[in-house]
Amino acid sequence: MGDRIQLAHGGGGTLMQQLIHQELRALYADPAQVLHDAARLELPHGPLAFSTDGYVVQPLEFPGGDIGSLAVTGTANDLAMAGARPLHLSVGLILEEGLPLELLRRLVASMAMAARGCGLTIVTGDTKVVERGKADGVFLTTSGIGVVEAPGPIDPTAIRPGDQLLVSGDLGRHGVAILAARHGLALQPPVLSDCAPLWPQVSALLEAGVRIHCLRDLTRGGLASALQELAEAAEVELAIEEGRLPVLEPVARSCALLGFEPLHLANEGRFVVAVPPQARDQAQALLAASGGAWIGSVRPATGAGARVLLTTALGTERLLVPLSGELLPRIC
Amino acid sequence: MGDRIQLAHGGGGTLMQQLIHQELRALYADPAQVLHDAARLELPHGPLAFSTDGYVVQPLEFPGGDIGSLAVTGTANDLAMAGARPLHLSVGLILEEGLPLELLRRLVASMAMAARGCGLTIVTGDTKVVERGKADGVFLTTSGIGVVEAPGPIDPTAIRPGDQLLVSGDLGRHGVAILAARHGLALQPPVLSDCAPLWPQVSALLEAGVRIHCLRDLTRGGLASALQELAEAAEVELAIEEGRLPVLEPVARSCALLGFEPLHLANEGRFVVAVPPQARDQAQALLAASGGAWIGSVRPATGAGARVLLTTALGTERLLVPLSGELLPRIC
Numbered sequence: 001m002g003d004r005i006q007l008a009h010g011g012g013g014t015l016m017q018q019l020i021h022q023e024l025r026a027l028y029a030d031p032a033q034v035l036h037d038a039a040r041l042e043l044p045h046g047p048l049a050f051s052t053d054g055y056v057v058q059p060l061e062f063p064g065g066d067i068g069s070l071a072v073t074g075t076a077n078d079l080a081m082a083g084a085r086p087l088h089l090s091v092g093l094i095l096e097e098g099l100p101l102e103l104l105r106r107l108v109a110s111m112a113m114a115a116r117g118c119g120l121t122i123v124t125g126d127t128k129v130v131e132r133g134k135a136d137g138v139f140l141t142t143s144g145i146g147v148v149e150a151p152g153p154i155d156p157t158a159i160r161p162g163d164q165l166l167v168s169g170d171l172g173r174h175g176v177a178i179l180a181a182r183h184g185l186a187l188q189p190p191v192l193s194d195c196a197p198l199w200p201q202v203s204a205l206l207e208a209g210v211r212i213h214c215l216r217d218l219t220r221g222g223l224a225s226a227l228q229e230l231a232e233a234a235e236v237e238l239a240i241e242e243g244r245l246p247v248l249e250p251v252a253r254s255c256a257l258l259g260f261e262p263l264h265l266a267n268e269g270r271f272v273v274a275v276p277p278q279a280r281d282q283a284q285a286l287l288a289a290s291g292g293a294w295i296g297s298v299r300p301a302t303g304a305g306a307r308v309l310l311t312t313a314l315g316t317e318r319l320l321v322p323l324s325g326e327l328l329p330r331i332c
Numbered sequence: 333m334g335d336r337i338q339l340a341h342g343g344g345g346t347l348m349q350q351l352i353h354q355e356l357r358a359l360y361a362d363p364a365q366v367l368h369d370a371a372r373l374e375l376p377h378g379p380l381a382f383s384t385d386g387y388v389v390q391p392l393e394f395p396g397g398d399i400g401s402l403a404v405t406g407t408a409n410d411l412a413m414a415g416a417r418p419l420h421l422s423v424g425l426i427l428e429e430g431l432p433l434e435l436l437r438r439l440v441a442s443m444a445m446a447a448r449g450c451g452l453t454i455v456t457g458d459t460k461v462v463e464r465g466k467a468d469g470v471f472l473t474t475s476g477i478g479v480v481e482a483p484g485p486i487d488p489t490a491i492r493p494g495d496q497l498l499v500s501g502d503l504g505r506h507g508v509a510i511l512a513a514r515h516g517l518a519l520q521p522p523v524l525s526d527c528a529p530l531w532p533q534v535s536a537l538l539e540a541g542v543r544i545h546c547l548r549d550l551t552r553g554g555l556a557s558a559l560q561e562l563a564e565a566a567e568v569e570l571a572i573e574e575g576r577l578p579v580l581e582p583v584a585r586s587c588a589l590l591g592f593e594p595l596h597l598a599n600e601g602r603f604v605v606a607v608p609p610q611a612r613d614q615a616q617a618l619l620a621a622s623g624g625a626w627i628g629s630v631r632p633a634t635g636a637g638a639r640v641l642l643t644t645a646l647g648t649e650r651l652l653v654p655l656s657g658e659l660l661p662r663i664c
Contacts, residue, residue, distance in 0.1 A: 010552075134467065
């Protein structure tokens, strides 16, 4: 079939069948799935979570991951953020004519491995091919189904004044890894993307009986955007202690060099969680094992409205000003 | 927010919030859904069908539909082909910087209308923006969940020699509509895409007690590709009476003019169904109401292997040779 994607690979004919059977079969836990337009699922009884995300990251491969692992893990993480155990995933591929098949094979293998890492199965998919210059290598859209295991609502509107805020690990590595890959920066030591499944940490909190009011993964826009959205949805003020934000030294150094703030950098394996005051210490103990930390608390909104305040190392407070876009486009 | 999509509309910041709240809210049956990364679903007990499809059609708007109606209806139809009633849909948008907001609004309205027409609700979504020249206006990926109502397996491997084959309506209109739109052909009368929900016809067959062995929608590659795939999966020979294929006169005329065969043209609202011999007349009566017709039958495979034979108007048989790609790229 040559060594590059051709337009006819998307055409529904014999070349497309070859592509699916030879190259994409590896995605599926059950190879028979490759034959079906729709997967038949027998799910456990109970509420389900359903999520979708598109992935357009550049470069397609970067330190610590690639668009394939990102697309599988990212959507699994959106389910985890709804308190749901990820079960099944669909993968829609939009390929640009001329894409090297070798690269596609690496991405397929990466997706299959990420699926195993997330404990989910890829059960259905679709492939389209567009002309050279009409896409950018590969775009992926994954959709996931999970079963909700959280006992109560996990939602920004469940956040209450007094709630405690924690992050699940160190911040900003995905953003720095993409930046370095895109601009050829040779960071020493190299900074790897934090791309990782979030369900294990959420599950540990749930199993320990920690009452979770809200979960939000930190992706585009980083911690800053996540906090801003939560403050607005819950109509509260969030007080964050800047000195508590866990940032690894190479990331902090890159930020100082480039003039970025770590809390604006993208992550792909981190979340912020709001828990009631009495659950703080237990949540902190569970998350600290993987680099997480307590970062602040929730206050009632004042006349100034919903906002995020950062307490600096000097003890002064400054307002977090939300970005209109993001530091780097196409981070995921 | 200006009148065109900017890169920052995909960035996770305030501009993205504006885009979602002002422009995409109309997608959702429940506007609160726009706030959540994952939808929480309470589904009826029983097996579910799960499907996904990407849409890259050009032009984005064409006679009888647009990429939005296609993306909603197409994935709903994949569920119907698994014998499932479509219930819920996710929509992933990949937008090219510079896309006119007015066009996006028309597509959003079209998706919302198509969702109502399919009897499903859009419950979750995602939006990415890529730089000008890195996509082609809009790519959509929809994923759907349905509840299986068919009592038995609907699968190519359930096809048996003796089964009867029917199509659900006239063939080739979507292909001709796209071709005309792309090349500025002013057909008189204009040929409109056949884009339409398939569940109503499938449901009518099921409710009448027709035992369905297999369903396959005719999309890329048309009836020809669908028949070829079924013959190979079931390891049988399909004998099709060419004179029985329902083709409207303007489509037949366009085909004669352009040298195409109607059974290679794409459809977006048609299926082929295999039923046991005793169900033929009932199925034919039900499908005839919407332009469907009996087209042939299933024979055991001979030494020549799985194949599709066309009986011509002269009574001779010729082999259907599958295309390697399709007549027109980016038909859906």
